[in-house]
Structure formats: C-alpha cells, structure tokens
Amino acid sequence: MSARRVVITGMGWVTPFGHDLETVWARLLAGESAIGPITKFDASTFATNFGGEVRGFDLARVMGGAAANHERAGEGVKFALAAASMAWRQAGLGDATGRLTADVNLSRMGVYMGSGEGPHDYDNFFAASLAAWREEGRAVDTVEWARLALDRMTAAREIEQEPNLSISHIARAFGCGGPAYNCMTACAASTQASGEAYEIIKRGDADLMFAGGEHSMLHILGMTGFIRLTAMSTRRDDYATASRPFSRTRDGFVMGEGAGVLVLEELDHALARGATPLAEVAGYGSTADAYRITDIQPEGKGAQKAMLAALRHAGIDPREPDGRGRAPVQYISAHGTGTPENDGIETAAVKGVFGPLADKACFCSLKSMTGHLIQAAGAVELIACVLAIRDGKIPPTINLDDPDPECDLDHVPNVARDLTDEGGVEVCLSNSFGFGGQNDTICVRRYRG
Amino acid sequence: MHRSVVITGLGVVSAAGIGADAFWRALESGRSAIGPIRAFDASGFPCRLGGEIDGADARPYVPKSYRKATKVMARDTELAVIAAQLAVADAGVATRGSGEASEAATGPDAPRLDPDRTGCQIGAGLLTAEINELTAALHTSRGENGFDVRKWGSAEGGGGAMDNLPPLWMLKYLPNMLACHVTIIHGAEGPSNTITCAEASGLLSLGESARVIERGDADACFSGGVESKINPVGLLRLTYEGRLAETGDATDSGEIVRPYDPDAPGGVPGEGGAIFLIEEGSKASVRGKGRAYARLAGFGAAHSGGPLFPGVFDGDPGDGFADSGIERAVRAALADAGITPGEVDAIVPGAFGVASCDRGERNALAAVFGARLAEIETITITPTVGLTAAGHGSLLAAAGALAIKHQRLPARRHGGTPHASMRVGPTDARDASLRTVLVCTPSLGGQVGAIVLTRHGETG
Numbered sequence: 001m002s003a004r005r006v007v008i009t010g011m012g013w014v015t016p017f018g019h020d021l022e023t024v025w026a027r028l029l030a031g032e033s034a035i036g037p038i039t040k041f042d043a044s045t046f047a048t049n050f051g052g053e054v055r056g057f058d059l060a061r062v063m064g065g066a067a068a069n070h071e072r073a074g075e076g077v078k079f080a081l082a083a084a085s086m087a088w089r090q091a092g093l094g095d096a097t098g099r100l101t102a103d104v105n106l107s108r109m110g111v112y113m114g115s116g117e118g119p120h121d122y123d124n125f126f127a128a129s130l131a132a133w134r135e136e137g138r139a140v141d142t143v144e145w146a147r148l149a150l151d152r153m154t155a156a157r158e159i160e161q162e163p164n165l166s167i168s169h170i171a172r173a174f175g176c177g178g179p180a181y182n183c184m185t186a187c188a189a190s191t192q193a194s195g196e197a198y199e200i201i202k203r204g205d206a207d208l209m210f211a212g213g214e215h216s217m218l219h220i221l222g223m224t225g226f227i228r229l230t231a232m233s234t235r236r237d238d239y240a241t242a243s244r245p246f247s248r249t250r251d252g253f254v255m256g257e258g259a260g261v262l263v264l265e266e267l268d269h270a271l272a273r274g275a276t277p278l279a280e281v282a283g284y285g286s287t288a289d290a291y292r293i294t295d296i297q298p299e300g301k302g303a304q305k306a307m308l309a310a311l312r313h314a315g316i317d318p319r320e321p322d323g324r325g326r327a328p329v330q331y332i333s334a335h336g337t338g339t340p341e342n343d344g345i346e347t348a349a350v351k352g353v354f355g356p357l358a359d360k361a362c363f364c365s366l367k368s369m370t371g372h373l374i375q376a377a378g379a380v381e382l383i384a385c386v387l388a389i390r391d392g393k394i395p396p397t398i399n400l401d402d403p404d405p406e407c408d409l410d411h412v413p414n415v416a417r418d419l420t421d422e423g424g425v426e427v428c429l430s431n432s433f434g435f436g437g438q439n440d441t442i443c444v445r446r447y448r449g
Numbered sequence: 450m451h452r453s454v455v456i457t458g459l460g461v462v463s464a465a466g467i468g469a470d471a472f473w474r475a476l477e478s479g480r481s482a483i484g485p486i487r488a489f490d491a492s493g494f495p496c497r498l499g500g501e502i503d504g505a506d507a508r509p510y511v512p513k514s515y516r517k518a519t520k521v522m523a524r525d526t527e528l529a530v531i532a533a534q535l536a537v538a539d540a541g542v543a544t545r546g547s548g549e550a551s552e553a554a555t556g557p558d559a560p561r562l563d564p565d566r567t568g569c570q571i572g573a574g575l576l577t578a579e580i581n582e583l584t585a586a587l588h589t590s591r592g593e594n595g596f597d598v599r600k601w602g603s604a605e606g607g608g609g610a611m612d613n614l615p616p617l618w619m620l621k622y623l624p625n626m627l628a629c630h631v632t633i634i635h636g637a638e639g640p641s642n643t644i645t646c647a648e649a650s651g652l653l654s655l656g657e658s659a660r661v662i663e664r665g666d667a668d669a670c671f672s673g674g675v676e677s678k679i680n681p682v683g684l685l686r687l688t689y690e691g692r693l694a695e696t697g698d699a700t701d702s703g704e705i706v707r708p709y710d711p712d713a714p715g716g717v718p719g720e721g722g723a724i725f726l727i728e729e730g731s732k733a734s735v736r737g738k739g740r741a742y743a744r745l746a747g748f749g750a751a752h753s754g755g756p757l758f759p760g761v762f763d764g765d766p767g768d769g770f771a772d773s774g775i776e777r778a779v780r781a782a783l784a785d786a787g788i789t790p791g792e793v794d795a796i797v798p799g800a801f802g803v804a805s806c807d808r809g810e811r812n813a814l815a816a817v818f819g820a821r822l823a824e825i826e827t828i829t830i831t832p833t834v835g836l837t838a839a840g841h842g843s844l845l846a847a848a849g850a851l852a853i854k855h856q857r858l859p860a861r862r863h864g865g866t867p868h869a870s871m872r873v874g875p876t877d878a879r880d881a882s883l884r885t886v887l888v889c890t891p892s893l894g895g896q897v898g899a900i901v902l903t904r905h906g907e908t909g
Contacts, residue, residue, distance in 0.1 A: 129584040139581045142493060146681065146684075150685070158690075167894070168895050179752070180895070185625045226619065228612075288638050294617065
C-alpha cells in the first residue's frame, strides 16, 4: 500500500482585513496595516490600546439562516464557523449553511482546531467578584459570590467559554462525526492543529478534516496578561507601524483576532469526487524547547528541530538547492512576532537549518500587517502559504525600514515579491512557536499528480 | 514495521490517593474519597460535595533548582508535575530532572530517556485564575459603579491597578503550562501537545501519544490529563453544564454518584488525573516485561451529534447518523486493536452519573456488545473520585491499566438502582482474568476517545 497523501481542498479565514479570501489576500500583497485603536472596550489607559480588530463581521452574512443555530456562541466560535463555512464551500462539500451536497461519508470527516478560550462575561463576573470581596480578610466571600454568580451569570456565557466548544459547533453545523480535537498550545495552536489533522488523515483515521483555529484576546484580561508580560508594543502614538518584525526598533507584538480553517483531504478521496487540490501538506514537525517558561532557547534549537522534522517528512534536504539554484523552500512564513526576543532567535534558527541557502528564501512575517492572531495565527499564515504557491507572490514584512543587523535574511521588506519569472513558489514552511517552548512547523508544496 | 506501545509508568494524583498504589488500594477497598468541599466555602452552590486532594505540593517532586518555578504553577500544573515525576519513578527510568526530586526520585543507575525521542501530550482544561488574587487587583480599580476599566490601565490617565497582578500572572494559567513544565523538568524535547476536550482529553492524549510512537516520531511520551474543578468558577461552570447533583447539606458521599441509574441525581466535582509514561515496546522490553502495565493496543476517536445549542453532549446520536460518536470511537478502537467485541473482558466507561450522558453511553455500548453487555465486568470510578474533567479519561485508563496489572477487578460502589443492561451494581474486589480492557468516555461537547488495553505479552 502506498502512503496516503494529504491535500488542501478548501480554505476560509476571518481576519482584521475582512473575511473574503481574495480581498484579504490582495490587501496582504499590498502591504497594508490592519492595526487600529481598540474599540471593543475602553482601552484608553492601557499601555497598549491598539490592535487588529475584526470589523463588520456578521455570521449570518456568511452562513445565512444557519447562523441562528449559533447565536449565543462566543465571537471566536462565530469566526471559526464562518471560516469553516467558506472552506466547506470551496472544497465543494456543500452550501454555506452547512448542507452537504457532495457524496462524502461524514463519519470519516473530523475536526482539529487550535481554538482559544472564550472571553469572560466581564460585567457580571467582575461585579460578582467585587461585591463579594471582603477587604478585611483579603478574600472573596465564596458564598456571596456563588449567590451573585448564579443570579447574574448565565449558562450560555459560561459554557461557551469552554475551549472545546468551537469543535462542537463546527462538528454539529457540518455534521462531522469523525475524530475531533482541540489543542491549546498557545501561539502555536493552529499550526499544531493543521499538522495533527494531516497526521490523522495520513495514518487513515479519517479521510477529511476541518483544521485551523480561532482566537480573540482583545479583551480586558487578555490584553492585561500580555501587558504585564511586557510582550506587546506600546507604540501608542504610531499604532499602524507598531508591528515591526525584524526591525531594530521592534518593541513587542501587536494583538489581532480572527480564525483560519482549512479542509484537509486524502488525495485519492479528493480526486475521486472531483475536488481540486490547492496544495499538498508535505510534512509536519512538533518539538518542545524544554528550556524555560519565560524564555526561548537562545539558539532556537527546538525551532530548528521542528523545521527539520517537517522537512524530513517532506523528503526535502534544506542544504540542497532546487533546480534553479534557489533554496528548496521559497517562502518561510515566520512566527515573526516582532518581540525583541523572537525574531533574532528565529532568524538564527532558519540559518541553522538552511545554512548557506538561508538568505535565498523569503522569510517574512504576516503579523507585521495583521497583528498576532494568537491561536488563530498559524492557520491564517498557512492559508497565505497556499495562496503564495497559487500566485507565485509573497506578502511582505511591512514597517521594515530599519532592519536589525541580527535579522539579515530576505525578509521581503515593505513590498510584496513576485516570483513568477523565477519559477514561482513551490514549497513553503510555516512556523509557529508558543509560550513555554512549544514549536510547530508545517510544510506545504504545490500539488503535482 | 509495526511498532507496539506499552504503558511502563503510571503517576496518579487523585482524591483517593497520590500514587498508583494508593489509587488502586482505594478502588479495591471501595472507599469513596468524596466528601464536603473544604478548599473554600461551597455552601452557596447546589452541589457541596466533591473529590478533593489534600495539600498537593509540587515542590518535593521537582529538582531543587526548579522549586522557585512552582510559584508560577496553577494547581492543575502542580498536580500534573507531581504525576509526571511519579510516572518516571514508577517506570524506573531517569530524566535530567528525575534524580533531584526529594520525593519519588529515580536512582543514578536507571536507564535514561533520550530527550530528542521523548514527547509529551497532556490533556488540560481552562486553568481558572485564583479568584482572590484576581479580585484583590480588581478591588484597586473600583469606581463609583464597580469596576472602572480606566483605573485598571497603567498608561497616562489610568490608575495602574492592573500592576497589582504579578508580571507572570497570565503564564500561570495557560493550558499548555502542564505540558511545558513537565517537558522542562524532564527534558522532553520531542513532539508536544495539549489537548483540551474536557473529559475525553486524557484518552485522546493517550491515543495521540501512541500514534506519535507508532509512526516513529518518538520512543517515549508523557501522556494523560489533569484538571481541578474544585474552585468557585469551576463549580459554577459544572453547575451550569448540568453535570452536578444538588447535594444540599449531605455529608455522606457513598450514595450520591450512581452511574447508569436512570434516576441518578448527577455527579460531583473532583480534581486530579494521571500521567503515564508510555514507550515503544522493544525499548520497554529491554527493562523486562514485568514492569509494563499493559499494551496500548487500540485507539479510536469520534464526535457525537446532538443539539446545536448548548453544545453539550446530551447522550443522543445526532441527525444523520445511525450510530453515536461513542459507538464509532469504540468500534474504531477495537478494530485498531484487531479484536472483536466478544474478546473484551472488562469495560471502563465514562459513567458520569449524569442520567442523560449515561443513557447515551449505555445505548452505544449496547449497540457494540449486544446482550453480552450485561455480562461484561465494568469498572466505575466516579463514585470514588467524582468528575475530574480533563483528568477523567486518564484516571479511567489508570484504573484499567491497574486492573490488568493486578489481574483483579476493583470494588464497585453504587447507591441506587443501575440499569439492568450493564453490570455496574455494588460488588467487592475479586481476582479476574483480564486480557483485554476497553476504556472510553464522551466529553462535555461531544468529543469521544476510546482505547483498548491488553495484557503485555499477550498477542492480538
């Protein structure tokens, strides 16, 4: 039996640039910034008061009447449902409402998401906690808290915060009965979910998978957590240029929100039903730094091992040029957060993997434009890789006028790169690294029969 | 070449005891660890009983140089760190951190796990921020109408109240911190994951760890799941999820949790879980077959249908499927192990004691096993330790692995009238020939995991 191959047959995203696949792609290639002042709550006194918000989103405009089934879902779950609906349609599985029209056994279709937690019901949670606070004992009176919480907080809001609810909603909206997982590996989660979904299909436990992630931490405690960690940019007076991966003047990441969902499918299954493979998932690697909770391993050893594992599974030697003398990977979608720590170490890791060919690959960061979509980032960046393969064009790293001498690879500064005349884009790597030392890399390449 | 996977180490942290032996002794004796919740005054909640772990402290279980880091561990993480060290010691292997713990250390002669070839897949839930720590900070942001978000911020015009939270506050509560601390302490640099599918998390993690080893990406994995729901927010969520009995002021724990009783009043909250060390069969064999608990011979996963809202599993198969997710997952696990339902000697099911979930589970098992279901021995743990959320599946697997190791069925508690189609009534522990044990559970949300454990050294 020959090894099962896995292809991507559908994609959808909800981003701070909008949620139409082509419109968002055009804005990424144009090098725009999606960053603006936070409007979802009063962040005026927050050290970081800006981010990449999803604006004008309405699930009903994507899913029609079916949106009513998910009315009380958290906002992130709605992003994921919309992205899944778009991927479902593009894959030719059915209509936007989730109705199946293809001849597919849905008990062989699973879901693997890297979705984040839903936000607290802040008004009621804070009110109950403060009303039950007893300053003399420096503690919450839990009897009073229970009374107030049970009175004010609702089952819907509480249940919908659980991190496995996005897969529950997706599985039920589209009728998927196969293996279903959610992973929370912080900023690496949706690269992880996509890679794990690929492994599940490859080994034969499913034929189709929804894979991706959703997240919004653009809420009070989400922003608070990162501000206290001093991980975010505080460039309050110049937010549009605040996300500066690889720049000497970078001062932290910029928060975004959204979702990305792909349909992964076993190749013969896709071809048999006449679906179009958009790209092939060629390999996946996951490692742990096992170093420190707060710091990245200084040589990026874990990141190197994740990239090497993905390349090994794809059968690619990173030191072997392609037929045109280029690096064997043309586009490396960087984790590229714009934190002082990440970008230099990630650059060193790419050099460690590709050696003399490192500066012959485009190594750039979507987060310069969209902000950091946290658990949704990896899936959105993977979709960008597939579109880069399709069009031969690579989105730039914007706000890169003053590069850090440590970040001296080809970061595609400010202007998108058109590689059509140089052989296009054949192979991409997408990196995602999470707090605590989680490293995930996925490799996609042009589908060839 | 097919690579087999065996359980070589087991670390249990449960209300019924710390360590696999203590957990097993509690299951054998039929003693329940459920009692009035003591961690905080729970008398404002409808359910005031729970399975609580006394004084679990990770410090003795980590290297001296790492003790400071326990300050940024939430309770769930501390429990996982303890369980992981116990698993390493139980397997009789060494890691870079295992010899420096003051509890459950392994000796210098123990064979060492290869960091590059050791992975970590641990199931977790949302870690609940300690309510006193958070509210103490919120209190400093109080305005005329309660919380004033402008006072919370620390930039110009703000009151800087958020600075009353420690800088690393958020890092304490990221769900992947269980796995991260375990990888750091033990130097596990291989494939890593954190699965958050409530009660199914532990079995899904075990299944994925087995697949990582089978496909050759690692030779050993830390695996399992841990969670604590014994806190006000956890109790509130479980209440709203329809999981809990109204206990009133009852103090007697023996009667309240009644799996597969159509009139069951609901479950009680618990905390804890189990971390396993699982290894590729030939590596484990080098240290002697006697050490291994069981072979992890089969795995299946699926999703159940059900109402679109709330997205909570209510026991019924969904539209469009003749079978439920539980049935599909169980059949997949049996097929993966290459065994028929007739070869299963015992089942360790979810057995929440929540009538609607139990009905769905019972129907699914009846569809797989037919009338024989009433003859198959069943191990239930919820009357002993309560509902441990992301720890649940791993504790079920621990019970199954221990039963195979001891070739014994633990005692079963039951205070009501179980459904006649299953063998779940009260009984004492007894010896039994157990070659094949099925472990399965659905989750809140409808995800299902199932694994098949077989006696190590047995074929098939």
